[in-house]
Amino acid sequence: MFFKSAQADQLAALLEESRKLRKKAEVNDFSSLFEVSGDSQEKREIAENLNAVLQMMQKNTEKVTTRLELVTEAIEVGLWEMDVVEGDPNHPDNSFVWGDEVRKMLGYRDETEFPNSLDSLVKILHPDDRDWVVESFGSYITDSSGKTPFDVEYRVLFKSGEYRWIHALGATVKDTNGVPVRIAGALIDIHEKKKKEQQLENFVTRYDLINRALVEAPWDMTVVAGDVVNPNNEFWWSPQFRKTLGYTDETDFPNVMGSWSSRLHPEDADRAVEALANHLNDYTGNTPFEEEYRLALKSGEYRWFHASGATIRDNQGVPLRVAGTIRDITYEKNKEQIVQTMTTQMQQLSDSINEMVRGVHSITSQAQELAIAQEQSTEAANKAKSSTDETKNISKFIREIAEQTNLLGLNAAIEAARAGELGRGFGIVADEVRKLAVHSSGATENIENSLSEMNELIETILHQIGNMSTLTQTQAALTEEVNASMDEINAMSKSIVEFAKTI
Known part of the structure; x- marks a missing residue:
């Protein structure tokens, strides 16, 4: 009975001690040892075994914890x-x-x-x-x-x-x-x-936006083993490159060299390909790639492009990667011809205007000479009119003398008649005088009629000369205006020519 009671006490002690260890183990504490009382060999061995297990668990836990800490820290x-x-x-x-x-x-x-x-x-x-x-x-x-x-x-x-x-x-x-x-x-x-x-995304976005805004269209090629004609060389034609040529995506403009080389103008193809090859194969890097050639658009139209490129090389100068751009220079290429044509045409216009100006100057000079001649004619007509008036006065004076002479002749005839036979001779003279007076009076009247008609004609001439003078002055004024306009047009044409040269 006593033995059974002692065993029960020992079991209770073991149970209590195990409960303590469990509580500590639940919080990952394996540092405690299993303690038992009594001299029983079995109890001591159980305690040693449990403590050994606890120590091994403690070491393993420490290793795992240390390893985990090192890994998480690393x-x-x-x-x-x-x-x-x-x-x-x-x-x-x-x-x-x-x-x-x-x-x-x-x-x-x-x-x-x-x-x-x-x-x-x-x-x-x-x-x-x-x-x-x-x-x-x-x-x-x-x-x-x-x-x-x-x-x-x-x-x-x-x-x-x-x-x-x-x-x-x-x-x-x-x-x-x-x-x-x-x-x-x-x-x-x-x-x-x-x-x-985010920086990379921003860079890519920025690069894409810049490419969209650039006039130049970029391209890129990775060179395999320094072989510029290697079929495995990877090409990249940018969306701007395709858009410039009228294409949309890789389906109608693949990322291969032939997409570009097959669209070169027949007269430019060998030169353009050779220029790229010379640039890539010059391991010194001293041969630039700057070329102008024509490319066919999707529409079939050929346009001029300026191409440039730069290459990344290894230590021996072997090309690794080349990138470049093309820029449509059709207008620039045609600019010289356009400017030359415009200059020639404007020069012809300027020469024509100068000729017109010279003609206008000649007309102006002639108009001035005509005006002078009209002034002289007017002066001569006025003098003729004055002379006509004076002649008319003389004619009037002669007619008065004729009338007086006729009257005197009549009186003489009367007196001769009274004188009879003695006055007959004198009467004949008186008759002749009277005839002469009548003829003089008639001639004077004819002269006066002629002078009146001449005077009317001179008045008409003066009137016409006055009208001509007015027209000549108007013509001269209009000519001056045309001349001024021609000068302005000439100046403008010269300015346009100079501007065309600067385009």
Whole structure:
């Protein structure tokens, strides 16, 4: 009976000691040893075996912990884990543990600054990310099929006050019904990576926008083993290159050299291909690639292009990659001919205008001479009129003398008649005098009539000369205006010629 009581006491002691070890093991504490009292060899051996197992477990735990710490520190990953009660991610009894690396990553020291709860992270999520991140985490936990991953990127507020990008991963242990029991995951600081990705994206966007805005159309070729004619050389024709030639995509303008070379003008093809080959094959890099040639557009039209390129080479000068641009220079190429034609035509116009100006000057001179002649004619007509008037006065005076003579002759005839035979001779003379007076009076009247008609004609001449003078003055004024206009046109044509030369 006593023996049985002693065994019962020993079992109770062993049971109590095992309970203590279990409680410590539940919190990952394997540092305690199994202690028993009594002198029993069996009890001591049991204690030694258990302590050996505990020590081995302690060493293995330390190794695993050390290894995990080293790995997480090396890859800059912070671990977290969560026990899920009844599959409910919001259950109040869920236990959450943030690894020290998580706190270190976020800038916190210990659990007092960053408690072991899911809310610690939710509170520092970026406002734009909070709702969808929480929703993603809930969907991940409640998906019993296991098809919903938890692999997200979001921003969190670090203790420094800066929002940084975090990559979060998670894995779940589920029971037979698919209900989550335990979740573990990792947080990775990807802020610098994200910045570089954004910078790269911005660079690509900027490059694309610049290419769209450029007049030049870029192209690129990777040279395999320095062989410029290698069929495996990779070509890239930019969207701008295709658009310049009237094509849309790679289906109608493939990324091969033949897409370009087959569209070269027959007169330019050998020269253009040779120029590119000479540039690439000159390992000194002293041969530039600057060429002008014609390319056929999709429409069939040939247009002039200016092509340039630059090459990246290895230490021996072997070409590795070449890139360049083409630019439509059809207008520039035709500019000289256009300017020359315009200059010739404008020069002809200027010469014609100068000829017209000389003609106008001649007309002006002739008009001035005509005006002088008209003035002289007017003066001569006025003198003739004055002479006519004077002659008319003389004629009038002669007629008065004739009338007086006729009267005297009549009186003489009367006196001769009275004298009888003695006065007959005198009467004959008196008759002749009277006849002469009558003829003189008639002649004078004819002279006066002629002078009157001449005077009327002179008046008509003076009137016509006056009209001609008015017309001549008007013509001279109009000629001067035309002359001024011609001068302006001449000046404008010369200005256009000079401008055409500067185009």
